[in-house]
Amino acid sequence: MVMWSSPPATEINGILKGYKVVYHSLADWDEMSPPTEEVTQDEKFMMRNLESFCNYSIEVRAYTTKGDGVSSQLVFCRTQEDVPGPPADVKALVMDSKSVLISWKPPLHPNGRIKRYKVYFQSLDGFGLDKDQYDIPAKQTNYTISHLELHHRYEFWVTASTLVGEGAASRHVVQVPASHVPARMVSFSNHINVALEGDFQLHCIVVGQPSPKRTWTKNGKAITEDSHVKINDEYSLFASSVQTTDSGNYTCSAENMFGKDEITYLVKVQDMVFTTSPPGMTLDSTRATLLSGVAVTELLDGDTIVITFCSLTMSTMDRYSEEVTDRAAKC
Structure with a gap:
C-alpha cells in the first residue's frame, strides 16, 4: 500500500484531477523493466501482482488538466519472500557402474534467499521403490548418489527452499548406471x-x-x-x-x-x-506542485505481497546500492 499527502490547496495551481503512481522492478542493472503507471483519485494505492523478494522504485505525482506536477521523492522497497520456483535445469550423469551425479541450476525466480536444496530419487526397476531424498546446502549445486544397481533405471529431481518453504520440483530425469562413462x-x-x-x-x-x-x-x-x-x-x-x-x-x-x-x-x-535522482521537471503556474510526502505501509490482503525494507531518503549511491543490489533478491 502506497500513501501520500495532497499538495497544499494554495499550490495546486488549478483543478486537481488525481495522481499517477509510477513504479518498476529493479531486477538487474542491465535488465530494468519498463515502469508501470497507474492513475487514481485517492491518496493511496494498492500495488498488486508484484514479484516476490523483488526491489521496486516508487514515485507519485499529482496532475491537473494542464499536465503532471513534479514527481515525489523516490521510494525504494523490496517485497517479502515466497517459496522459490523450480530449479532452472537438472542433469543426471553417470559417474561409474554404481554412481550417478545430479547437477542443477538455481531457480530463475528464487523469490527469496535459497536456504537448501533437496535431491530426490527412486528406482524404476524394483529396487528401493520408496523415493529417497538428500538435503543439500544452498551453495552446492551438484550431488553424487552412490550404491546404485548396474543397468537399472533411476529417476531424479530437485527442489529449492527458502524460509517460507519448499518450492516446485525441477523436471524429472532418468539415468542408468553403466560401465562405460x-x-x-x-x-x-x-x-x-x-x-x-x-x-x-x-x-x-x-x-x-x-x-x-x-x-x-x-x-x-x-x-x-x-x-x-x-x-x-x-x-x-x-x-x-x-x-x-x-x-x-x-x-x-x-x-x-x-x-x-x-x-x-x-x-x-x-x-x-x-x-538515483528523479527526472528534472520545471514547476510553473499551470501544473500541480510537488507532493509533500510518500509512505509505503505493510498490508496483508489476499494475494497482495507485503512491502518491506523501504527507504524514503536516498542521498548517495552507497545507500541506494544497499537497497537494490542484493543479488539474492533478484526477481
Missing part, C-alpha cells in the same frame, strides 16, 4: 554479465572414464593464457580487470573415447552507470 559436462551453459574492470570465473566441471580432455575456446578460437586470463588445474577460466573486448562466447569442450560434450558462456562486459 562418456564425457559429459556437469556445468551448464549460461549468460554472464560483468562490469568493466571487474572479474569473472567460468567453470568446466566434467565426468567421464577415461578422464576427458578439455579445451577452452573464445568465439571459436583457442584461448591463450595471458596476464589477465588464466585456466587453473580444475580447468576453470578466470579473467580479471576485464575490458569490452573480453565479451564473447566462451566454450569449454570435453571428449573421451565414449563421447563428447560442451557448454558455452555468453559473457557481456559493460559499463554500469546509475542515477
Whole structure:
C-alpha cells in the first residue's frame, strides 16, 4: 500500500484531477523493466501482482488538466519472500557402474534467499521403490548418489527452499548406471554479465572414464593464457580487470573415447552507470506542485505481497546500492 499527502490547496495551481503512481522492478542493472503507471483519485494505492523478494522504485505525482506536477521523492522497497520456483535445469550423469551425479541450476525466480536444496530419487526397476531424498546446502549445486544397481533405471529431481518453504520440483530425469562413462559436462551453459574492470570465473566441471580432455575456446578460437586470463588445474577460466573486448562466447569442450560434450558462456562486459535522482521537471503556474510526502505501509490482503525494507531518503549511491543490489533478491 502506497500513501501520500495532497499538495497544499494554495499550490495546486488549478483543478486537481488525481495522481499517477509510477513504479518498476529493479531486477538487474542491465535488465530494468519498463515502469508501470497507474492513475487514481485517492491518496493511496494498492500495488498488486508484484514479484516476490523483488526491489521496486516508487514515485507519485499529482496532475491537473494542464499536465503532471513534479514527481515525489523516490521510494525504494523490496517485497517479502515466497517459496522459490523450480530449479532452472537438472542433469543426471553417470559417474561409474554404481554412481550417478545430479547437477542443477538455481531457480530463475528464487523469490527469496535459497536456504537448501533437496535431491530426490527412486528406482524404476524394483529396487528401493520408496523415493529417497538428500538435503543439500544452498551453495552446492551438484550431488553424487552412490550404491546404485548396474543397468537399472533411476529417476531424479530437485527442489529449492527458502524460509517460507519448499518450492516446485525441477523436471524429472532418468539415468542408468553403466560401465562405460562418456564425457559429459556437469556445468551448464549460461549468460554472464560483468562490469568493466571487474572479474569473472567460468567453470568446466566434467565426468567421464577415461578422464576427458578439455579445451577452452573464445568465439571459436583457442584461448591463450595471458596476464589477465588464466585456466587453473580444475580447468576453470578466470579473467580479471576485464575490458569490452573480453565479451564473447566462451566454450569449454570435453571428449573421451565414449563421447563428447560442451557448454558455452555468453559473457557481456559493460559499463554500469546509475542515477538515483528523479527526472528534472520545471514547476510553473499551470501544473500541480510537488507532493509533500510518500509512505509505503505493510498490508496483508489476499494475494497482495507485503512491502518491506523501504527507504524514503536516498542521498548517495552507497545507500541506494544497499537497497537494490542484493543479488539474492533478484526477481
